[in-house]
Structure formats: C-alpha cells, structure tokens
Amino acid sequence: MAKVHIDAVRKFFGDVEVLKNIDIAIEDGEFLVLVGPSGCGKSTLLRSIAGLEGISGGRIRIGDEDVTDRPPKGRDVAMVFQNYALYPHMTVARNMGFSLELKRASRAEREAAVRKAAEILGLTDLLGRYPRQLSGGQRQRVAMGRAIVRDPKVFLFDEPLSNLDAKLRVTMRSEIKQLHRRLGSTIVYVTHDQVEAMTMADRIAVMHGGVLEQLGTPQELYERPANRFVATFIGSPAMNLIGGEVVAEADRTRFRTGAGTLPLPPEAAAHAGRPLELGVRPEDFVLADTGLAGTVVQIDPMGAEQHLFIDIGGSQIVVIDRIRLDSVVGQQVTIGLGGRAPHFFDPASGQRLAEPRS
Structure with a gap:
C-alpha cells in the first residue's frame, strides 16, 4: 500500500x-x-x-x-x-x-x-x-x-x-x-x-x-x-439556515428574525450588529414555549422519529422529533434551541464565522 x-x-x-x-x-x-x-x-x-x-x-x-x-x-x-x-x-x-x-x-x-x-x-x-x-x-x-x-x-x-x-x-x-x-x-x-x-x-x-x-x-x-x-450537504436532513441578526443586551443575547427570537449563549454577543445566517441541525431544534413561531406544513413519519417541516415567516425548517408528539399539519408551534450551540455563517461569502470565545 x-x-x-x-x-x-x-x-x-x-x-x-x-x-x-x-x-x-x-x-x-x-x-x-x-x-x-x-x-x-x-x-x-x-x-x-x-x-x-x-x-x-x-x-x-x-x-x-x-x-x-x-x-x-x-x-x-x-x-x-x-x-x-x-x-x-x-x-x-x-x-x-x-x-x-x-x-x-x-x-x-x-x-x-x-x-x-x-x-x-x-x-x-x-x-x-x-x-x-x-x-x-x-x-x-x-x-x-x-x-x-x-x-x-x-x-x-x-x-x-x-x-x-x-x-x-x-x-x-x-x-x-x-x-x-x-x-x-x-x-x-x-x-x-x-x-x-x-x-x-x-x-x-x-x-x-x-x-x-x-x-x-x-x-x-x-x-x-x-x-x-x-x-x-453533509447531514440528512440538511442543516437549517435562518437569516437574521444577533442582538446583545445587558442581561441576554438573542438571535432575532422575522418569526421571533432565540436565546443564545453569552459569547455569541461577539457577532452582534451584523447580519448573519444561523445554522441549526434538525435534531438540535426542540418544540418549546418560547422561540420562533411557525406552522407545521408537513410531517414525515420515520419510525423511531418524525420529521416536522415548519414554516417560519416564509422559510421552511426541519425539526427531528424523537418523542413523536401528536403533531398535525396546520398546527401552530414554537421552536427553540436544544443543548448544542448553533453555527454562524457570513451571508455574503457563506464562510463559517470564527467561534466566539466564552
């Protein structure tokens, strides 16, 4: 060899x-x-x-x-x-x-x-x-x-x-x-x-x-x-990309888009004041009480899990639901981030932004 x-x-x-x-x-x-x-x-x-x-x-x-x-x-x-x-x-x-x-x-x-x-x-x-x-x-x-x-x-x-x-x-x-x-x-x-x-x-x-x-x-x-x-390209379903901006306030850091806001780790404040794309794997989204508001437009049963296709402000994202909740098409839902930190990309170049330090 x-x-x-x-x-x-x-x-x-x-x-x-x-x-x-x-x-x-x-x-x-x-x-x-x-x-x-x-x-x-x-x-x-x-x-x-x-x-x-x-x-x-x-x-x-x-x-x-x-x-x-x-x-x-x-x-x-x-x-x-x-x-x-x-x-x-x-x-x-x-x-x-x-x-x-x-x-x-x-x-x-x-x-x-x-x-x-x-x-x-x-x-x-x-x-x-x-x-x-x-x-x-x-x-x-x-x-x-x-x-x-x-x-x-x-x-x-x-x-x-x-x-x-x-x-x-x-x-x-x-x-x-x-x-x-x-x-x-x-x-x-x-x-x-x-x-x-x-x-x-x-x-x-x-x-x-x-x-x-x-x-x-x-x-x-x-x-x-x-x-x-x-x-x-890597990952199935593909990573969700959502356009918006990071907003840093005295006591919290959020990602803001037309469909609502998502809480972010404090170190994400380093990206505040610039447009960016937030990248979230489908398994890293969860149904929550606060977050991005949307409508379930499609449900794909996959046996041990189901894939929820959710419209948020005209953009479609995919959420992997491993609990297999009784979701139905047309249902109004709110989604938030799970435990893993999201990814940040420059919307013009598409390149990954440097990791903010904690």
Whole structure:
C-alpha cells in the first residue's frame, strides 16, 4: 500500500476549469471518500489519479514516485467501476484473474490469487459462473475481487454502489468497510451520497464546482462545517439556515428574525450588529414555549422519529422529533434551541464565522 499526494492539481476541459488547485495528502491505509454533487469534479479527480485523465497542472505522487505523466498500467492502482466492467464471455474466475494472465503469471499463481480473493469476498461457489448468471451485488464483488487479485498500491472506487437497490447498498457498504479493515489498503472512493461518505470514510473531501471545500473526518465535517455548502450537504436532513441578526443586551443575547427570537449563549454577543445566517441541525431544534413561531406544513413519519417541516415567516425548517408528539399539519408551534450551540455563517461569502470565545 502507499500514500497518495495530490499537489495543486488543475484540470481544464477546453476553457472550463473542472479541478481548481486540489491539494490532498492521503495516508497509507486510509479510506478517503470524495463526495459532492454531480459535476463537482470528484470522478475527474479519481480518473486523474488512475491516469485515465491527464491533468493540466500540478502533480500526483503514489508512494515516493511521481506518476503524473505515467500511463494507467504504470501506476499500480486498481479501479472498481460503477458498471462493473466484467467480460461477459469469461467466468468469474477468469474475470478475476485476467490481469495476472496478461502479466503472464503462472496458472498456479493465478489460481492461488483468485482463490484467496474469492474466499475473502464469499465468491468461492461462484467461480465457474458467468456475469449474466450473477446478481448485481455478486457482480460488484467480482469487480472488487479482480482489483484485489492485482494487489495494487491503491484501490480506486468510482460510485460502485449506485446501481444497487437501497438494501443491497447498505450490505455492500459494510462489506467494503470490512474489506478495508482486512487488507489495510489505501482506498479512494467516489460517491455523491453523503450518507455513504459519512458511514465509510476515515476522512471526507467535499468538492463543489471543482473546489475542495473541506477535508476532514466525518465528525469534523458534521460538527464544524467550513461553509454554507458543507453545512447543507453533509447531514440528512440538511442543516437549517435562518437569516437574521444577533442582538446583545445587558442581561441576554438573542438571535432575532422575522418569526421571533432565540436565546443564545453569552459569547455569541461577539457577532452582534451584523447580519448573519444561523445554522441549526434538525435534531438540535426542540418544540418549546418560547422561540420562533411557525406552522407545521408537513410531517414525515420515520419510525423511531418524525420529521416536522415548519414554516417560519416564509422559510421552511426541519425539526427531528424523537418523542413523536401528536403533531398535525396546520398546527401552530414554537421552536427553540436544544443543548448544542448553533453555527454562524457570513451571508455574503457563506464562510463559517470564527467561534466566539466564552
């Protein structure tokens, strides 16, 4: 396995810059997830690591070697694609061992490598089948097995679960995480699904418009998003953002908006006198006696909890109600803050405001 260094990487398609000075250092054995909406540049970056796309600036290093100008076969990486890319006329065993066949490895060596990978992935009984005889999950495991057989320095996954149904995606997420723990491999994994990113990654790189918005652990991104985009992209339901201002008085500090006021910790007075956006996770709002007044416009039952969509002064916020109160559409409610401190963002730049000191 190896470290991967992405140093000031830029990529142009014609006049359009799709990667803008991307800097990421991926540790040996790390599971890094590249996440972002469609068109953000995450798959282009992955393909650049693989050598399937040339870059317009910067460099890419794998281990101690600069591979910027090397072809894919000279980078010692293995890629698992969204569409599996299996040879339909080859058995599972031959699909998995074909890369070793191309390297002219002995039959015994190929069979041993395929057998080991098949045991890891639970494919031993399927080695004689053809791709058309497999389910989607089995085909994905074969694609993973083909990568394992190569024993590469780095595994690259390009949205490998997007073609699977919801239940199977959950199962395969667990299998890939277990595979990572078993192999201790360096993995770079692309997805547009932030739940997938949060549950699988050691660290997440959030991309948007070709820019690396934030790099950190799932918990860091959730608890301290660097800007408005990360705050609303990471977390489901998304963070609520409410425009208003902080008002500091002699004995209290409040957030004031058209729908009412919310009490804030005293240190929030540092933000007084300027317009800002207050960010609150749906689970950090509670139904209260005082706070922001609104109307319940939608209720989504989620089993152990329900999501209340509440209109406050023309803006809609989401509150996670784990007590499952007998709320009804059209009900007038008041919401306040729970125990955790809210987030503050600059409404013009979208950047997170510095934490006020207590």
